[in-house]
Amino acid sequence: MISSDVLILPGWQNSGPDHWQSLWEARHGYTRVEQSDWMTPKRGDWMIRLEETLLARADAGLPPAVLAAHSLGCILTAAWASHSRNTHLVKAALLVAPGDADQPGLAEQLPTWQPVPMQTLPFPATLLNSTDDPYCTRARAEAMAKAWGARFVDYGQRGHINGESGLGDWEEGHELLKSLVDSAKPS
Template identity: 40%
Template sequence: MKTSDCDILIVPGHENSGADHWQSRWERQLSTARRIEQESWDEPTKDAWIGRIVQDVARARLPVVLVGHSLGVVAIAHAAPLLAPGKVQGAFLVGLPDVERPDFMPAIDRAFAPIPRDPLPFPSVLVASRTDPHCDYAKAEDVAYSWGAAIVDAGDAGHINTDSGHGPWPEGLMRFAGFLKRL
């Protein structure tokens, strides 16, 4: 699949993705990419976030590929069983936060717990870092297996966001292109 063959829906996490974040850069670079806008980025509510994902997927004209980061990954997993069968062709998921961890901050994200464990109804890949402060690699790997997602070891990459030096993230874009080719 080529980017022109699908609607690429970008699903940021808590507090959105700033202008230098790789998701924002991809949104500007890829002609069919657009962000799923949430009513509140600072005080996310699970039902509202899931509802917006379901709504935007239903409105898409082309087959959909979801690109989630952080809390957006968990929101996609919650929304998956509510999406029209066959509408989503795949999901590229990055930086799963462990919202089940008792010490996880911010506390508002814990409303997204537990992390769904049912297999996702579309092909997916989860990119995880060995040094993500929001999720241990072993937990990300376990969740990926339960979802039926391919796990990608990003090595020492922090939360794979601007703070960890992943603004442009060309390796991620190449990995995304490879994922699209397999769809």
């Protein structure tokens, strides 16, 4: 896997220094899609930023990207894919601990993120969910995976699969990412 092909899509409030996304970025040279506002995210703004990033990569002659999304980054992936005409610019997506923006409590804090898109993704995807994730129930994560056409992985009790989950640079997750890329159709 070429490091320039992986785009890191953090969730709401970004990913801190102990988060596996930040550690992967530092260790493997992956590129974080930087958003203009991490604290009060607007879905449209985040979708535009992802679109611009993918188009810039294509203009530079880079192959389709692999998305490594966490939490609201998973919802961003689905929202972007449901509207973009450039979904061919993504090879595959690892969707980790989707944050259910329709869930009471989150819906009020993330008012531009409803409804969560439930259309099939036009690229291979794997969705990992923790059974004790406070931001998305297992049933809802399974429903998202089914709607998105993603492979569902029950990751046990790992909280929100973030920096507080004690995963470090999460080599097991990185192996899942590599496996997903290897199984995707050649670009």
